[in-house]
Amino acid sequence: MxxxxxxxxxxxxxxxxxxxxxxxxxxxxxxxxxxxxxxxxxxxxxxxxxxxxxxxxxxxxxxxxxxxxxxxxxxxxxxxxxxxxxxxxxxxxxxxxxxxxxxxxxxxxxxxxxxxxxxPGMIGFSYRYTPAFRYARELVREGKLGTVRSFSIQYLQSWGSVLNDTPYIWRFDPEITGTGTLGDLGSHMIDLARFLFGEFKELSSQLRTLVPERRDPATGRMVKIEVDDFVSFQGLMSGDEAGIFQSSRNAVGSGNQHEVTIYGDDGTLHASTLDPERVVWTREEAPGRLARAVVDVPAQCKVTQYGDFLSLLDGGTPDGLPDFMDGYRNQEVLDAVIRASRERRTIGLPDSSDRKHG
CATH class of the missing domain: 3.40.50.720 (NAD(P)-binding Rossmann-like Domain)
Known part of the structure; x- marks a missing residue:
């Protein structure tokens, strides 16, 4: 080969x-x-x-x-x-x-x-290759949770917290990064929601700067921070699934905590980067009795990012590969989050069903 x-x-x-x-x-x-x-x-x-x-x-x-x-x-x-x-x-x-x-x-x-x-292009939404998230997608697609009514996604890290005395770096410079936590971690939350449920229909949001100044290591001076380090938003997906999202780089004790909880008529599923090869599935064991089980992810859900990139280069179209149009639509949602926070209103997303690619 x-x-x-x-x-x-x-x-x-x-x-x-x-x-x-x-x-x-x-x-x-x-x-x-x-x-x-x-x-x-x-x-x-x-x-x-x-x-x-x-x-x-x-x-x-x-x-x-x-x-x-x-x-x-x-x-x-x-x-x-x-x-x-x-x-x-x-x-x-x-x-x-x-x-x-x-x-x-x-x-x-x-x-x-x-x-x-x-x-042929691929965008680095690497968490599509977390086995637990792949398995969650498979279970949703197969209807194992029944009709999905709502979900919550969060992505928390702690490196920007006051306790860490994090200095001013490029991730706080809007001319380089555009946004802060939103583009860094929030883009992964948006991609996970699209990966699991399809497109966004509408959303409302808030962006906050929790630490207003950080020290420039080159000059020793304090620099005003003009990007977000906390974001929360709520969205409605194409199948009317209602989602709640939050992300912060100031969550003390959270190393790399990206996770989703999905609430369906027939059960609840939780998947996280903290336990990437297992999911927690709560469902009816017998009439009127719920059971909570930790379930191992099956082998078919253990796909690698660079394995899919190889398939793309070989001329294939791997299921779930984040392509050019996934990148574009992600940026479209990021922009809607920014506008919803700035304008303090709900923003509708364009219908993307007429796009030729993706």
């Missing part, structure tokens, strides 16, 4: 995980790398055995390299759109990190470019 030559853009902390995931699949070869940080480019280039001529300060040159079959982008938010645009122009398949773009206007421009000439 074909081994794909990957051009990797962005060599920071998350790149290490992506490199490991590719190695586990056995059909990827990193052929070129790109980063604006000269030191990182040299060190990672040496570690990966990349020839000097395949180390690019300019990602456009990497994308244009004929020895690169596909692109993996692991960069801050403000250059997501430019990288996807360059991949579309070159007709080169890509896996790009979420959120899709920094702001929705960038997403609409990309859609106009994509629709006349689609290019």
């Amino acid at each position: 074909k081994t794909y030559r990957i051009g990797m853009i962005g060599l920071g902390g998350m790149a290490h995980s992506h490199i490991r995931w590719m190695a586990e699949e056995g059909r990827y070869e990193i052929a070129a790398v790109s980063d604006v940080n000269e030191k990182a480019l040299a060190e990672k280039g040496d570690a990966l055995g990349i020839a000097p001529g395949k180390r690019y300060a300019d990602f456009v040159q990497l994308i244009a390299d004929p020895d690169v079959d596909a692109v993996v982008s692991v960069t801050p938010n403000h250059i997501h759109a430019a990288i996807i645009r360059a991949c579309l122009e070159a007709g080169k398949p890509f896996l790009a990190e979420k959120p899709f773009t920094r702001v929705f206007e960038e997403a609409t421009a990309l859609l106009a470019q994509y629709e006349p000439r689609p290019v």
